[in-house]
Structures are given as C-alpha cells and as structure tokens.
Amino acid sequence: MAQESWRPTASPRRRKPSINDVARLAGVSYQTVSRVINNAPDVSAVTRDRVLRVIQEVGYRRNRTATALVTSRSTVIGILTDGSPRFGPVGTLMALESLARQNGYATTVVTVVEPYEESVPKALDTLDDVGVDGIIVIAPRLAMAAAVWNADVRVPVEMIAAGASSTPNVFTYSENQELGARMATQHLIDLGHTDIAHIAGSMEWFDGRVRKRGWEAAIRDAGLEPGLCVEGDWSPKFAYETGLRLVSEGRVPQAIFAVSDHTALGLIRAFAENGVRVPEDVSIVGFDDVEGSDYFLPPLTTVRQDFQELAQASIEVLLGAVEGREVDRTPNVPTLVVRASAIPARLRQTSP
Amino acid sequence: MAQESWRPTASPRRRKPSINDVARLAGVSYQTVSRVINNAPDVSAVTRDRVLRVIQEVGYRRNRTATALVTSRSTVIGILTDGSPRFGPVGTLMALESLARQNGYATTVVTVVEPYEESVPKALDTLDDVGVDGIIVIAPRLAMAAAVWNADVRVPVEMIAAGASSTPNVFTYSENQELGARMATQHLIDLGHTDIAHIAGSMEWFDGRVRKRGWEAAIRDAGLEPGLCVEGDWSPKFAYETGLRLVSEGRVPQAIFAVSDHTALGLIRAFAENGVRVPEDVSIVGFDDVEGSDYFLPPLTTVRQDFQELAQASIEVLLGAVEGREVDRTPNVPTLVVRASAIPARLRQTSP
DNA sequence: TTGAGGACCGTGAACGTTCACGAGTATATT
DNA sequence: AATATACTCGTGAACGTTCACGGTCCTCAA
Numbered sequence: 022m023a024q025e026s027w028r029p030t031a032s033p034r035r036r037k038p039s040i041n042d043v044a045r046l047a048g049v050s051y052q053t054v055s056r057v058i059n060n061a062p063d064v065s066a067v068t069r070d071r072v073l074r075v076i077q078e079v080g081y082r083r084n085r086t087a088t089a090l091v092t093s094r095s096t097v098i099g100i101l102t103d104g105s106p107r108f109g110p111v112g113t114l115m116a117l118e119s120l121a122r123q124n125g126y127a128t129t130v131v132t133v134v135e136p137y138e139e140s141v142p143k144a145l146d147t148l149d150d151v152g153v154d155g156i157i158v159i160a161p162r163l164a165m166a167a168a169v170w171n172a173d174v175r176v177p178v179e180m181i182a183a184g185a186s187s188t189p190n191v192f193t194y195s196e197n198q199e200l201g202a203r204m205a206t207q208h209l210i211d212l213g214h215t216d217i218a219h220i221a222g223s224m225e226w227f228d229g230r231v232r233k234r235g236w237e238a239a240i241r242d243a244g245l246e247p248g249l250c251v252e253g254d255w256s257p258k259f260a261y262e263t264g265l266r267l268v269s270e271g272r273v274p275q276a277i278f279a280v281s282d283h284t285a286l287g288l289i290r291a292f293a294e295n296g297v298r299v300p301e302d303v304s305i306v307g308f309d310d311v312e313g314s315d316y317f318l319p320p321l322t323t324v325r326q327d328f329q330e331l332a333q334a335s336i337e338v339l340l341g342a343v344e345g346r347e348v349d350r351t352p353n354v355p356t357l358v359v360r361a362s363a364i365p366a367r368l369r370q371t372s373p
Numbered sequence: 374m375a376q377e378s379w380r381p382t383a384s385p386r387r388r389k390p391s392i393n394d395v396a397r398l399a400g401v402s403y404q405t406v407s408r409v410i411n412n413a414p415d416v417s418a419v420t421r422d423r424v425l426r427v428i429q430e431v432g433y434r435r436n437r438t439a440t441a442l443v444t445s446r447s448t449v450i451g452i453l454t455d456g457s458p459r460f461g462p463v464g465t466l467m468a469l470e471s472l473a474r475q476n477g478y479a480t481t482v483v484t485v486v487e488p489y490e491e492s493v494p495k496a497l498d499t500l501d502d503v504g505v506d507g508i509i510v511i512a513p514r515l516a517m518a519a520a521v522w523n524a525d526v527r528v529p530v531e532m533i534a535a536g537a538s539s540t541p542n543v544f545t546y547s548e549n550q551e552l553g554a555r556m557a558t559q560h561l562i563d564l565g566h567t568d569i570a571h572i573a574g575s576m577e578w579f580d581g582r583v584r585k586r587g588w589e590a591a592i593r594d595a596g597l598e599p600g601l602c603v604e605g606d607w608s609p610k611f612a613y614e615t616g617l618r619l620v621s622e623g624r625v626p627q628a629i630f631a632v633s634d635h636t637a638l639g640l641i642r643a644f645a646e647n648g649v650r651v652p653e654d655v656s657i658v659g660f661d662d663v664e665g666s667d668y669f670l671p672p673l674t675t676v677r678q679d680f681q682e683l684a685q686a687s688i689e690v691l692l693g694a695v696e697g698r699e700v701d702r703t704p705n706v707p708t709l710v711v712r713a714s715a716i717p718a719r720l721r722q723t724s725p
Numbered sequence: 726t727t728g729a730g731g732a733c734c735g736t737g738a739a740c741g742t743t744c745a746c747g748a749g750t751a752t753a754t755t
Numbered sequence: 756a757a758t759a760t761a762c763t764c765g766t767g768a769a770c771g772t773t774c775a776c777g778g779t780c781c782t783c784a785a
Contacts, residue, residue, distance in 0.1 A: 037527075039771055050735045055773065063733055085502050086447065087771035089438045091740050097481070097503070104467060111463050115456060118484050127503050129449070129481045132470050150437050151449070151479050175389075257668035286668045293670050311665075316609035316638045318645055318670050391741055402765045407743065415763060439741035443770050727785090735778075744769080754759070 038079040047075040058083055089152060097127045098339065099148035101141070101169075102159040104132040113159055113181065116332030124340055129153065133165065141168035149174065155343040157181065157335055158191075162226050177342035181335055184231035194338060194350065196331050198228055201324040201355035202235025205306040206278050208322070208357055210243045213366035214276035214304060218249040220260055220288060222280040229255075232280050232308060248274055255280070257287035264291025273303055275366060282307040282314045285321055285362070293318070304363035320360040327353055390431040399427040410435055441504060449479045450691065451500035453493070453521075454511040456484035465511055465533060468684030476692055481505065485517065493520035501526065507695040509533065509687055510543075514578050529694035533687055536583035546690060546702065548683050550580055553676040553707035554587025557658040558630050560674070560709055562595045565718035566628035566656060570601040572612055572640060574632040581607075584632050584660060600626055607632070609639035616643025625655055627718060634659040634666045634675055637714070641669065656715035672712040679705055 040058075044051040049068060056064045057072045064072075075081070089095040098121055102114055118128045131147055133140040148156055153176060160166040160182040169180060170188055178191040183198040209217050219236045222229030233250065240247050249272065253259040260279065264287060267273045273292070279285035285307035289299050299305055299319060307314065310325035330353050341348035392410075396403040401420060408416045409424045416424075427433070441447040450473055454466055470480045483499055485492040500508055505528060512518040512534040521532060522540055530543040535550040561569050571588045574581030585602065592599050601624065605611040612631065616639060619625050625644070631637035637659035641651050651657055651671060659666065662677035686702050693700035 041771080051772085052735060052774095053733090056734085059773085065733060068733085082498070082502055084442075084504075084771050086438055086441045086504050087740090088773075089740095090436075090442050090742090090771080091773045093740075095438065104471060115484055118482055119456060122483065122499065127481050127483075127499060129479050130470055131474065131479075132467055146434070147474065147479060150434055152436075152438050257665050261668055283665045283668075286665045290668045290670055290672075313609050313635045313638045313663075316613055316635075316642045318642055320642075393741080403742085404744095404765060405763090408764085411743085417763060420763085436741050439770090440743075441770095442741080442772090443743045445770075729784085730782090732781080733779085736776085737774105738776105739774080740772090742770090744767105746766085746768105748763100748765075750761105750763080752759105752761075755757085 037084070038081045039084070040081075042079060043072065043075050043081050046079065047072045093152075095152040095154055096125060097129055097151060097153050098343075099151065099153035099156040100128055100130040100159065101144055101148065101156060102130060102132055103161050103165060104134040112328035113332055113335075116329045117157060117336060120332050120336040124336065126154070126340070135164070137162075137165045137168040141165060142172050145169075145172050145174055149176075155179070155339045157339055160185070161228060163230075164225065166227070177339060179335060179339045179342070181331070183227040184234070185227055192338065192342070194331075194335050195227075195352060196326045197352040197354050198231045198326070199235040199238070201308065201326065201357075202232040202278065203239045204355070204357045205308060205322075205324050206236045206239035207243075208359070209276045209278060209304060209306060209363060210239065210245070212276070212304065212363060215245055215366070216248050216275040217245070218274040218277045219251075220263055220277060220279050220284050221250055221252045222255045222284070224252055226255070229280060236278050253280070253284065255283065257283045257290075260284040260287030261291045262287075264288045265295070268292065268295045268297060273297055276304040276363065277306070279305055279307045282309045282311045282317075282321055282323055285314075285323075286317060289317065289319075289362075300362050300364040304366075306363050310358055315360060317362070319362045322360045322363045323358055324355050325358050326355045389436070390433045391436070392433075394431060395424065395427050395433050398431065399424045445504075447504040447506055448477060449481055449503060449505050450695075451503065451505035451508040452480055452482040452511065453496055453500065453508060454482060454484055455513055455517060456486040464680035465684055465687075468681045469509060469688060472684050472688040476688065478506070478692070487516070489514075489517045489520040493517060494524050497521075497524050497526055501528075507531070507691045509691055512537070513580060515582075516577065518579070529691060531687060531691045531694070533683070535579040536586070537579055544690065544694070546683075546687050547579075547704060548678045549704040549706055550678070551583045551587040551590070553660065553678065553709075554584040554630070555591045556707070556709045557660060557676050558588045558591035559595075560711070561628045561630060561656060561658060561715060562591065562597070564628070564656065564715060567597055567718070568600050568627040569597070570626040570629045571603075572615055572629060572631050572636050573602055573604045574607045574636070576604055578607070581632060588630050605632070605636065607635065609635045609642075612636040612639030613643045614639075616640045617647070620644065620647045620649060625649055628656040628715065629658070631657055631659045634661045634663045634669075634673055637666075637673055637675075638669060641671075641714075645670070652714050652716040656718075658715050662710055667712060669714070671714045674712045674715045675710055676707050677710050678707045 040051045040054045044054045054072055057069055121128045129151055131144040133144045155177040158169050158180040160180050166182050166185055180191050180193045181195055182193055183195045185193045187193045221233045224230055251263050285305050292299055307321045307323035310323045314321040314323055334350050338348050338350055392403045392406045396406045406424055409421055473480045481503055483496040485496050507529040510521050510532040512532050518534050518537055532543050532545045533547055534545055535547045537545045539545045573585045576582055603615050637657050644651055659673045659675035662675045666673040666675055682705050690700050690702055
C-alpha cells in the first residue's frame with residue numbers, strides 16, 4: 022500500500038466569536054451577555070432574546086479556558102487508571118466518561134504502569150496541571166492504591182478499589198466483589214459440593230484478595246472444610262499449568278471457584294486435554310462474565326458486575342464532593358449468571 | 374455493608390504559586406520567570422539558577438489554563454471513540470493516551486453511541502469547547518466515520534478506520550487489516566484447503582468489510598472458488614447459530630476464516646455440540662488474538678494487530694499536523710499467530 | 726412629592742500567562 | 756573614543772471570562 026503523507030489543511034482557523042463580539046452586535050455590554058449565558062436573573066426578556074439571537078447567529082460558544090482561568094474551576098474531572106487493560110477497569114472507564122459528560126464535565130484520563138510510586142504522583146501532577154476539579158482513580162492493585170494514599174492532592178479524590186477502605190483524603194467506592202465471590206461459592210455449595218477449591222488471582226490485586234475472602238467466608242459459614250487454594254496471576258496460562266498439575270497429582274477437586282473467566286478457561290483446557298470433563302467430573306464457576314464466556318465449552322457459570330451502575334454511583338459521589346453536596350451510597354451487588362459449567366454433586370460421575 | 378457518606382475534606386486549597394510569586398521571591402520580573410520556564414535564551418546563568426531554585430522551593434508549576442488562554446493552544450488532544458467496547462478500540466485508546474502524554478499532551482476522551490449523526494457533532498463540539506489542539510477518531514463503523522466527514526472542525530482530525538480513505542479534512546490511518554485477513558486465508562490455502570468459508574462481521578463496520586475483502590482476494594489470487602460467506606454481527610451467538618445451521622444442513626466446509634475470535638468461539642461450540650471436531654473435521658482461523666484465545670478448545674490460530682504501534686504512528690502523524698511538521702507513514706502489518714485450530718487438509722478426517 | 730426599593734444594565738479589575746517592544750549594560754568594533 | 760552589537764532584563768497589553776460594585780430608571784407607598 023502506498024505511503025501517504027499529510028499536512029494540516031489550510032486551517033480555517035478563524036477566531037471564534039467572543040462575548041465582546043456578541044455584545045457589540047446585540048448593542049449591550051459584555052456583562053449582559055455573560056448574564057444571559059449564565060442565565061442570571063437581572064436581564065429583561067427582550068434583551069435576553071436579542072442576545073440569544075445573536076449568539077445563535079454567530080455561533081458563539083463559551084470559552085471554557087477563560088472561564089476556568091477566572092473561576093479556577095475547570096469542569097473537567099480526571100480519571101487515573103491502570104495501564105494494563107484487564108477486564109474490569111475498561112468497562113468502568115467508558116461508563117465514567119459518558120456519565121461525567123452527561124453532567125457537563127469533560128474527562129481527561131491518565132494511565133499508569135509500574136512502578137506506581139513514581140508513575141502515580143507524576144500522573145496526579147499531570148491531572149493537577151490540567152486543573153481538574155476532582156479525580157476518580159480506578160485502582161485494581163494494592164500498590165497503586167498505596168501510591169494514591171500517599172500522594173497529596175488539592176482536589177477531591179475518589180478511588181474505585183474493591184474492598185479497600187476510605188481515608189480522610191480519599192473516598193473509596195466499589196462493587197461488592199466479596200459478595201460476588203460468596204455467591205459463586207454458595208452456588209457450588211447449594212449444588213451439594215463439599216470439596217470446593219479456589220484458583221485465586223494475585224494477592225497484589227484487590228479483586229484477588231476480596232474474591233478469595235468471599236470464597237473463604239462462604240465455606241466457613243457453611244461449616245465446610247476449606248478446599249485447596251492456589252494463588253496465581255490471573256492468566257489462563259497459570260491456570261492451565263495448575264490444572265495440569267492437579268490432574269497429574271490426582272488432586273482434582275469436586276468443584277472450583279475460579280477467580281476469573283480467563284482462569285476458568287485455562288483450567289477447562291487442562292482438564293479437557295486429560296479427559297477430565299467439565300462439569301461432569303468437576304464443576305467450575307468463574308467471575309467477570311467476559312464476552313464469549315457464554316460460548317466457552319461448556320458455557321461458563323459466572324458472576325457479572327454492573328459497571329454502568331458502579332460508574333453512575335461513583336460519579337454522583339465525586340460530583341457531590343466537587344460541588345459541595347453530600348451523597349450517600351450503598352455498594353452495588355453483582356449477579357450470578359448460571360450456565361452449564363457447574364452441576365449438582367449427585368450428578369457427578371467419576372472419570373471413566 | 375454499611376452506608377457511607379462523604380464530604381470533601383477541609384480543602385487545603387491554598388492558592389498555587391504564580392509566576393509573580395516566583396518573580397517577587399527571586400527579585401526579578403515575571404517576564405524573566407516566564408523566560409526561564411520556557412527556557413528562552415535571554416537570561417543569564419546566575420539569574421536562571423536563582424529562579425530555578427525558587428521554583429523548586431515553592432513548588433511552582435505552570436498554569437496550563439492561563440497558557441492556553443493566551444496562546445490558544447491547549448496541549449490537549451481529543452480522542453473520539455465508539456462507546457461499544459469491542460476489542461480493537463480499547464487497546465488503541467490506552468496506547469494513544471500513554472503516547473500522547475509522553476509527548477507532553479494531555480488527552481480528553483469522548484465516547485459516542487448511535488445515532489452518530491447526532492452524537493458525533495455534539496461530541497466534536499465538546500472537544501472544541503475544551504479547546505483541543507487536534508483530534509483522533511477511533512471509528513470502527515461506517516456511520517460514525519460518515520458523521521465525522523460531514524462535520525467541520527477547526528483543528529486537525531485524524532481517523533483510525535480500517536480501509537477508509539483520507540479526505541482533505543480528515544486524514545485516515547489504520548492497521549492493514551485486509552492484509553491480515555489475506556494472511557489468515559492464505560494460511561488455510563497453504564494448508565491445502567480449497568473449500569474456505571468466511572463467517573463475516575457486520576458490513577457496517579470497516580473491519581468487517583475489509584476482512585471480507587481480504588478473504589475474497591486471497592481466494593481469488595489462489596484461483597479457488599469462493600466458499601460460503603455469511604455476514605453476521607460479530608457476536609458468538611450469531612456464529613453459534615450459523616454453525617448449528619451449517620451442521621444441520623450438512624454444509625460444514627473444510628475450513629473457515631472467522632472474522633473474529635469471538636465468532637470462532639461460537640462456531641467451535643456449535644460444532645463441538647454436534648460431534649464436528651475442530652480441527653480434525655474443520656479448520657478454523659480467527660482474528661484479534663483476544664486474551665484467552667490461546668486457551669480456547671482448541672487453542673486458536675488467529676491474527677494479531679499491534680495496537681501499540683498503530684497508536685504510535687497515529688500520534689506521530691497527528692502531532693506532526695498540529696505542530697506543522699510533515700510526517701510519512703506506511704500502514705502497519707499484523708501478524709499471523711499459528712496455534713492448533715487449523716491443520717493441513719490431508720490430515721483431515723471425516724466425522725465418524 | 727419624595728424617598729425607598731426593585732429591575733435592569735454597565736464599568737473596572739482580576740485570573741496567570743505570553744507577546745511585542747524597549748531600555749539599560751557590557752563587550753566588541755572601528 | 757565613539758559607535759555598534761550582543762546580552763540581559765523589564766513594562767504594557769492582551770487572551771475571554773467572571774466578580775464586585777455602582778448607576779439609572781421606574782414604580783409605589785407615605
């Protein structure tokens with residue numbers, strides 16, 4: 022394919038009309054125009070209409086930069102998120118943007134990667150430079166959250182981090198993932214399983230910790246013996262190798278709560294390659310409901326979080342803080358979506 | 374879990390030091406400070422040091438808003454992207470942000486959903502209000518691109534849209550997905566298959582069109598008869614149902630180029646449920662290399678695009694336009710990743 | 726008839742920076 | 756010694772808004 026090159030097109034960079042232009046054309050002072058665009062009360066209906074008409078005609082739009090300079094409020098919120106695109110953060114990010122805009126706020130996002138002690142303060146500075154009115158941090162990892170706690174920022178900061186607690190400086194909000202993990206495990210228990218293992222995520226991730234905690238709690242509450250727990254790294258690869266090991270050591274449990282759908286995927290492949298059938302020989306429940314998980318072999322029973330709702334709540338809380346309102350919020354609850362990868366224990370058959 | 378409420382912490386909203394504060398403390402004029410932070414030449418080494426020291430001490434940081442107001446350059450670039458989080462766009466988005474920041478630009482993103490004729494102009498206005506210096510549009514769909522073409526914007530616009538062509542106003546850049554599709558199909562041809570079907574994506578998506586075109590071209594060039602082509606909607610569900618139909622009608626082809634990994638997933642499940650084995654009975658190649666595709670059953674042969682590189686190139690081109698440089702770029706080429714879902718035709722076995 | 730009060734509108738200043746210009750030294754050139 | 760030239764630095768104005776104040780006119784009650 023041919024090389025292409027591009028020069029900016031002869032910019033029709035006509036100056037945008039200002040409040041003064043409108044004022045002159047409407048035969049009023051700039052202050053009156055200002056009053057109109059801020060719909061302040063002290064302006065008569067006729068002049069208001071006249072100004073409005075001119076605004077319409079010349080296509081005037083308020084210059085946010087100038088407004089920001091004088092009010093020191095930018096109507097921009099910053100979003101700080103992890104650069105490694107795992108499943109959860111991305112959905113949240115998009116939902117946040119959309120909701121923020123519906124509330125009249127623009128969004129500027131900054132991604133960070135390790136080492137967080139360096140990247141997070143730098144990112145926060147970037148956001149501060151832009152002059153954001155508030156910041157939402159999507160912090161899936163402990164180290165990232167720690168870096169945020171240690172930083173001092175001049176604007177309200179809200180963190181989305183499963184199971185982390187609020188500090189005076191930063192408010193923390195999250196989906197109730199522990200409950201989600203409980204629900205997954207409880208589902209297995211309800212199915213009559215007693216030997217329930219957990220292939221966990223990394224303990225350096227909030228999600229990993231919290232989901233493990235949920236699994237433990239459900240088992241404890243049911244008076245069962247805790248099954249095997251292997252801490253991993255979220256990757257299908259790790260899960261696959263763990264599955265292989267379980268098979269070769271003859272330690273395949275009745276049921277497994279996998280910390281994520283991708284983990285479940287690796288497990289399933291390891292088992293399938295060795296004649297261990299899911300769900301006949303081992304029941305599996307995942308977490309995330311990633312796209313396609315309903316077409317895994319077998320379709321995966323899993324837990325879904327409502328990112329839209331999470332984002333909605335987060336934005337409400339943050340804007341409340343920014344605008345000086347007070348907002349109450351209870352954590353969201355995830356939902357269990359039952360498919361084919363987990364079946365009752367009594368239907369279980371030993372491998373041929 | 375208990376309800377929580379949050380009020381912004383007693384804001385230590387001390388005014389940030391300005392150029393004047395620094396000037397006073399350093400015993401120079403504000404203009405000299407300005408020169409230092411813009412490292413202009415006309416300042417002696419000693420005063421420069423003195424000013425720098427004060428800047429350090431009081432923690433001065435340039436106010437981007439003020440700079441933007443006077444220069445009418447914001448060093449912010451806008452990213453317009455589709456709100457439906459399909460695989461490609463998201464990876465590109467994060468890479469873009471990171472690269473932009475490395476070049477000293479902040480990023481504000483806006484997502485749009487249908488109907489684009491309404492949402493796109495509005496989104497472009499939002500970006501214009503913020504005062505971005507340039508815009509990158511991630512436009513997977515035809516309708517979205519059309520809306521962008523029709524809009525008139527005062528800043529350089531670059532669109533990432535597979536196979537779309539540039540217009541005077543908007544430069545278009547993309548991964549060479551047609552080549553990717555060709556490579557996938559060619560792989561099947563090299564494997565000795567002659568009856569190669571395509572389960573396509575939606576023709577309203579650039580990716581769908583271009584990948585289909587690549588499939589057609591490869592087949593044509595090899596002098597083969599075009600196989601079955603079914604146009605779908607990217608969903609595993611559609612692919613699953615198509616797979617079911619193929620089986621029941623006894624029209625399962627030798628080989629299939631699936632427009633996406635998720636499409637492949639649906640196909641595989643439909644076949645697996647009916648005793649049609651992949652790859653023994655039918656070879657399948659996907660596209661995207663989504664996370665976990667190496668742990669599908671069987672691990673999927675697929676095509677991977679390098680979003681990082683795509684983003685890199687896009688940013689270079691856009692910043693070139695913004696800053697008035699001229700930049701040449703050749704489209705990226707994707708890579709074929711060979712795994713287990715496609716095997717030579719001669720190893721193919723008819724179903725028992 | 727005279728204030729009082731409200732409705733409506735305008736002027737000056739400020740936000741923090743850059744741009745355009747000019748002024749004062751020291752150094753080099755003739 | 757006088758002038759030109761570089762180097763260094765400062766002043767005024769501007770960017771497009773909002774904020775704080777003040778002024779004019781009209782209405783209405785005492």
